[in-house]
Amino acid sequence: MVDLKSGINPLFLRQDDLRQGIELLFYAYRDFTGEPDEILARSGFGRAHHRVIYFVGRHPGLSVGELLDILKITKQSLSRVLGALVEQSFVDQKPDPNDGRRRQLTLTEKGKRLENELSETQLRRIAHAYRDAGAEAVQGFREVMLGIVNEEDRRRVTTPQRGNSQRASPDTTSQKPENHDRQGD
Amino acid sequence: MVDLKSGINPLFLRQDDLRQGIELLFYAYRDFTGEPDEILARSGFGRAHHRVIYFVGRHPGLSVGELLDILKITKQSLSRVLGALVEQSFVDQKPDPNDGRRRQLTLTEKGKRLENELSETQLRRIAHAYRDAGAEAVQGFREVMLGIVNEEDRRRVTTPQRGNSQRASPDTTSQKPENHDRQGD
DNA sequence: ATTTAAGGTCAACCATATTGACATAAATAA
């Protein structure tokens, strides 16, 4: 156990700085999701739908398994959300021509419109923060945030990986995500 | 509506940078809360309990209203969580000597132990990211994150506001938080 | 003495996550 409180540990003096980091993550994430949540509520959707719309929009042709890999939720949990989006024609499903088991997910025009509306608020918020902070600060932000992300997911963020889908990581056997505990937030 | 896609807007070329920011927030927050979630599950608690423990630990003597102000949830929602923590002696309540209606919340020794265990994982993660990124990057991280946080809450993050409680913002009349929509994440 | 403020509580409901079990179709291996 790392004793962050003992005088021996050189991090002692930075406890407050580190706690500020914790709080920044809490407040930033809360406010960051606030505006989209309002828009989503008008369509009867929630944050889970937003995440699906976002990542499908970002990676057209994404498969269900790849999406599960990104979101780290169970397929049962995804199915409700994805099912609603497909049923209401926000997301389109069609079999992968190279592998009939896989479904390629794409946004419909309707889905793209919603995606734009949702992302707009977040893009604006980030653009504003980036502009106010300046290019160097943005680079620092990237580095720190990447350091917080688990190593396995870093490449996902650094490499845009746009366009068509690509095979997921070797183990897609399991029906559940790595973290076996409940999520909710 | 800000058209972030039109060629006229100078932000066009940075769409990918901005979307990377969106994704960094998603992945960082998810991984940041992952470890505490595991610990909490062992005590039968969830993320909501963590937030209460964290902020009460950070601001001993905090009142219920102030806590609601920070968390931006309804008091009914808080009551379940806070009630469990008080009942199981993680949090202590006693009337404010200056205003008998207010309850001063503090962590018990048991509560402090859990708080330490939970925070340790997050402090370590942040310390690691800070150390790897360097002091300048950390400053940039702070600036960008603060820019993302709603203005009203910025002072809460910048000014440690430690020790004893202080009056909440003028309007604590309402029973509900500003954002009327559902939260879940 | 009345009103306002801080807090608590009961009840119903909703969104999103979980586990476990089972089903189907397509690809791959024996």
Next chain:
DNA sequence: TTATTTATGTCAATATGGTTGACCTTAAAT
């Protein structure tokens, strides 16, 4: 070709943590 594995879907039960609405108590303020 048959058997197995992979990708996906689905049913059911359960948990967490949000929400609204209504009502209550106690203490402070007017």
